[in-house]
Amino acid sequence: MVKPITLYSHAKGPNPWKVAIILEELNIPYEPKFLDVVEMKKEPYLKICPNGRVPTIEDPNTGITLFESGAIIEYLAETYDTKDALSFSTSPEKFYQSQWIHFQMSEQGPYFGQASWFARIHPETIPSAIDRYFDQIKRVHSVLDRELAGKEYLVGDKCSIADLSFVTWDLLVPWIFGDRIGEYDAEKTYPNFYAWNQRLMARPVVQKVVKDREEALTTGH
Amino acid sequence: MVKPITLYSHAKGPNPWKVAIILEELNIPYEPKFLDVVEMKKEPYLKICPNGRVPTIEDPNTGITLFESGAIIEYLAETYDTKDALSFSTSPEKFYQSQWIHFQMSEQGPYFGQASWFARIHPETIPSAIDRYFDQIKRVHSVLDRELAGKEYLVGDKCSIADLSFVTWDLLVPWIFGDRIGEYDAEKTYPNFYAWNQRLMARPVVQKVVKDREEALTTGH
Numbered sequence: 412m413v414k415p416i417t418l419y420s421h422a423k424g425p426n427p428w429k430v431a432i433i434l435e436e437l438n439i440p441y442e443p444k445f446l447d448v449v450e451m452k453k454e455p456y457l458k459i460c461p462n463g464r465v466p467t468i469e470d471p472n473t474g475i476t477l478f479e480s481g482a483i484i485e486y487l488a489e490t491y492d493t494k495d496a497l498s499f500s501t502s503p504e505k506f507y508q509s510q511w512i513h514f515q516m517s518e519q520g521p522y523f524g525q526a527s528w529f530a531r532i533h534p535e536t537i538p539s540a541i542d543r544y545f546d547q548i549k550r551v552h553s554v555l556d557r558e559l560a561g562k563e564y565l566v567g568d569k570c571s572i573a574d575l576s577f578v579t580w581d582l583l584v585p586w587i588f589g590d591r592i593g594e595y596d597a598e599k600t601y602p603n604f605y606a607w608n609q610r611l612m613a614r615p616v617v618q619k620v621v622k623d624r625e626e627a628l629t630t631g632h
Numbered sequence: 633m634v635k636p637i638t639l640y641s642h643a644k645g646p647n648p649w650k651v652a653i654i655l656e657e658l659n660i661p662y663e664p665k666f667l668d669v670v671e672m673k674k675e676p677y678l679k680i681c682p683n684g685r686v687p688t689i690e691d692p693n694t695g696i697t698l699f700e701s702g703a704i705i706e707y708l709a710e711t712y713d714t715k716d717a718l719s720f721s722t723s724p725e726k727f728y729q730s731q732w733i734h735f736q737m738s739e740q741g742p743y744f745g746q747a748s749w750f751a752r753i754h755p756e757t758i759p760s761a762i763d764r765y766f767d768q769i770k771r772v773h774s775v776l777d778r779e780l781a782g783k784e785y786l787v788g789d790k791c792s793i794a795d796l797s798f799v800t801w802d803l804l805v806p807w808i809f810g811d812r813i814g815e816y817d818a819e820k821t822y823p824n825f826y827a828w829n830q831r832l833m834a835r836p837v838v839q840k841v842v843k844d845r846e847e848a849l850t851t852g853h
Contacts, residue, residue: 461778462735475724479734486727503696506707513700513737514683521742528764535760543754557682 413491415440417469419456421447422627425579426480426520427466428620432575433484435616437491441468445632481516484572485509498572507566511573514554515580522547523580527587548584549595556601563610570611578611582621634712636661638690640680642668643848646800647701647741648687649841653796654705656837658712662689666853702737705793706730719793728787732794735775736801743768744801748808769805770816777822784831791832799832803842 416434420427420443427443434441450456452463460467460478467478473490477483488498499505526544529537555577558565565573585592598605611617637655641648641664648664655662671677673684681688681699688699694711698704709719720726747765750758776798779786786794806813819826832838 457778462739462775473723475727477727477731479731479738481734481738482727482731485730502694506696506698506703509706510698510700510703513702513734516734516738517700517702517741518683520738521746525742525746529761533760533764537758537761539754539756540750540758540761543749554683557678 413440414471415442416471417441418443419459419465419467419469420445420627421451421465422624422631424465425523425583426464428579428624429480429576430466430468430483430487431623432578432616432620433487433497433572435620436497436575436614437487439487439491443627443632445627479516481512481576484576485512488572497570497575499566504567508571508573511565512576515573515576518547518554519551519577519580522551523583523587527583530587530589530591545588545591545595548587549600552597552601552604555607556604559603559607562603564607570614574607574611575617578608578617579620581608582612634661635692636663637692638662639664640677640686640688640690641666641848642672642686643845643852645686646744646804647685649800649845650701650797651687651689651704651708652844653799653837653841654708654718654793656841657718657796657835658708660708660712664848664853666848700737702733702797705797706733709793718791718796720787725788729792729794732786733797736794736797739768739775740772740798740801743772744804744808748804751808751810751812766809766812766816769808770821773818773822773825776828777825780824780828783824785828791835795828795832796838799829799838800841802829803833 416439418427418430418434418441420431422445431441431443446456446465451465457463459469459476462478464478466480466483467476468483469476470490475486477486489500492498499508522544526541526548529540529544533540564570584597588595637660639648639651639655639662641652643666652662652664667677667686672686678684680690680697683699685699687701687704688697689704690697691711696707698707710721713719720729743765747762747769750761750765754761785791805818809816
């Protein structure tokens with residue numbers, strides 16, 4: 412009997428929802444705990460996550476506490492996806508899976524994050540910074556589009572944690588571009604990327620998590 | 633007999649040198665191939681790495697081609713560090729190792745990279761963007777400093793790929809800050825971080841790679 416995993420989360424941030432998708436896909440019971448930004452930056456949370464950000468998980472089944480969403484989804488797959496339904500545990504696929512998760516973590520997440528910062532949060536409007544990061548969003552999509560030519564999924568022939576790791580940041584693209592979303596027709600410019608994203612969005616679990624997120628945005632938890 | 637691994641590299645970028653450190657530490661033979669930025673963005677390199685960046689490795693021993701430095705060093709450790717001299721292959725340490733490599737990939741690399749962009753490359757001088765990223769460099773160091781209180785290394789009781797993954801970006805901090813380096817006394821502000829970085833920098837392999845990098849910066853290869 413698997414005991415519920417605690418997921419430290421935040422309604423707005425895309426990274427805890429990325430972990431929620433993998434938990435739901437793998438049918439792992441979990442309890443989200445929503446923190447506000449002030450709580451993340453102080454004790455007792457800093458003892459659990461010295462980075463002061465979410466997500467972090469506490470898994471009572473293994474005693475492991477882990478932060479960084481990329482590391483968490485790899486841990487969940489390795490520990491709970493023992494039949495490789497949503498992941499790869501053998502070479503070479505497991506290394507390609509790791510490669511795309513690192514690409515998500517080191518390029519999609521940071522560039523999309525900086526785009527939202529300069530387009531929506533930074534106190535000063537800096538057109539050259541906004542343009543820089545909007546261009547990087549398109550560049551990240553161009554890389555995925557190139558890779559997905561003639562393929563349904565990034566690795567092997569099934570949907571895996573590598574694909575699903577991209578969903579929650581892509582969901583925010585219309586919000587990031589705001590009034591300027593008309594400038595970017597992803598469907599026309601990057602059709603392989605677009606079709607893949609639609610395929611992922613159509614999964615019942617992704618739809619459920621999108622709903623959970625909307626509810627959390629309204630209620631705060 | 634291990635055949636040499638091809639390492640697609642660039643004299644300036646910190647990420648290929650991160651991989652070089654792990655190759656040298658594990659005594660894996662390798663041949664660097666230096667590309668300029670134009671070559672990275674077109675065929676035939678894009679076939680090897682759709683992201684158009686370095687590093688990428690080609691390993692003739694396994695037939696694997698892989699990009700993203702975080703994925704590459706995990707692959708090298710898993711494939712060649714069979715005695716766990718520089719890495720962890722059992723739970724929970726292997727998951728903590730993955731956590732810190734993801735932190736390096738998703739926070740240290742991107743924030744230090746954006747700091748260099750706005751401080752040294754962006755055509756316009758934007759003080760609020762430079763300040764933002766200089767603050768993030770300090771914040772990343774503060775996280776490492778907190779974690780390293782009373783510890784020699786990030787995971788377990790030995791130096792691992794998790795620690796070494798941070799070295800090459802930290803090496804660039806004086807260049808990133810430039811004239812403003814006087815503002816930031818890492819030794820005084822984050823002594824645990826500073827002592828750890830000195831410990832890593834003192835390793836013969838790290839010193840060798842620092843020299844190789846200086847030579848490549850002079851000769852271009």
